Amino acid sequence: MPDQTTDRSDLHGDCAQCFGLCCVALTFAASADFAVDKPAGKACANLGSDHRCGIHADLREKGFTGCTVYDCFGAGQKVSQFTFGGRDWRTGPKEHARRMFDVFPVVRQLHELLWYLTEALGLEAARPIHADLRRALERTERLTRQTPEELAALDVAAYRQKVNVLLLRTSELARAGVAGTQGRKGKAKDRRGADLMGARLRGADLRGASLRGAYLIAADLTGADLRGADMIGADLRDADLTDADLTGAFFLTQPQLNAARGGAGTRLPESVGRPVHWAACD
Structure with missing residues (x-):
């Protein structure tokens, strides 16, 4: 049976528990995906005071297709409710908001890794490295629970490279099984x-x-x-x-x-x- 550590219920964006971080922290570039330019750290004009999108039901029609394909993998609510204890970016000093916007992309990348690692643990073909995958999952989860200062200092790109070694091995094991069941020769x-x-x-x-x-x-x-x-x-x-x-x-x-x-x-x-x-x- 696959590893039981396969729950990804917390790795889906929950806008009701987020302070609209993707609508503020990220950059929009006017293109087929976004109707306007928006620099990082500036709230989208469509974001209301309640942290909700005012055109959510019409995003595609109004030229914001990029918003409809984005998912923070649950990083928004983690940063809003855990890392910053429910204190939103509209209150407090500017430094508070800046740090929140710096931390959000880091946690988003870590949560994406959690998604992949959790899926890998559910693959029977990857059983030979399940112990390594489980350790990587636990370490990544611990990293998401660091302080804002520690998260801002994390070299997340270097950490992704380390985890990617395991994900590549997972891929080799899983795909070899597919090739074998289909009777195909070679890789x-x-x-x-x-x-x-x-x-x-x-x-x-x-x-x-x-x-x-x-x-x-x-x-x-x-x-x-x-x-x-x-x-x-x-x-x-x-x-x-x-x-x-x-x-x-x-x-x-x-x-x-x-x-x-x-x-x-x-x-x-x-x-x-x-x-x-x-x-x-x-």
């Missing part, structure tokens, strides 16, 4: 970081492939077989996943799916939900 395709923007991959056999960091922007993946593929960091913006099979694909996140196109025939892992806007694509 599954390694397309890490591949430039597949606009690629015609309709019906492609990508079972057990590594698509880590691949650029699949606007790629045609209609009917593609992505079972057991490693999707960590794959850019799926405007990729067409209509009738694609992603069952068993791992390290796939909700933001990635939210940025793609799909429909009722798209088969997904249980760890993610079908984006609401896909109904308009059918």
